[in-house]
Amino acid sequence: LMIGVLLSLPLWAGQRYFPAAPLLSLPPLLAPWDYIFPILLLVFLFLALLGAHPRVFLFTALIVLTWMVLNDLNRLQMWTFVYAGMLLVFVFYDGRVDDSSKFTSYFIVLQLIIPSAYFFTGFYQLNPRFCEEVLPDLLKPLNAILSERQFLLVLKLGKTIPYFMMFIGLGLIISPVRYLAITLSV
Secondary structure, three states: OHHHHHHOHHHHOOOOOOOOOOOOOOOOOOOOHHHHHHHHHHHHHHHHHHOOOHHHHHHHHHHHHHHHHHHOHHHOOHHHHHHHHHHHHHHHOOOOOOOHHHHHHHHHHHHHHHHHHHHHHHHHOOOHHHHHHHHHHHHHHHHHOOOHHHHHHHHHHHOOHHHHHHHHHHHOOOHHHHHHHHHHHO
């Protein structure tokens, strides 16, 4: 999460080339003051790695991350969703492995985060805007190497992407189709 925030810093603070999509109607912090929350997030995550009470720092980092996402929904990327889910699980995990049933339940919840990210992405892409605007822009480089007829076929097949993503999410949970889902995810 720390590396992801650092690599995508313009999404979290500083000058932006795209508008914010706040869920809360609060006045936005302007640069350079908008660096406060990403720095706080990074500090709390770093302290969770080194501190004596990592769960307190993880919980505080999760609060800061949630606050930033509520102030701009553009920050809710799939990787942010996955890491926020992991933070939530680790806030409740005490680090002990002597009780196997408790340890197993945490492990299962962590395993469910990745399939839920695939399912969430596929479900999000079911909107008409994805098929009509986003998908043609993503596939535009293929227009140079394919004929017009082939490109139209690729566009039609591209409309099945959300269903494949949701199938991968469900397939990673259902053991008889897990190998197929792993293959499709790769």
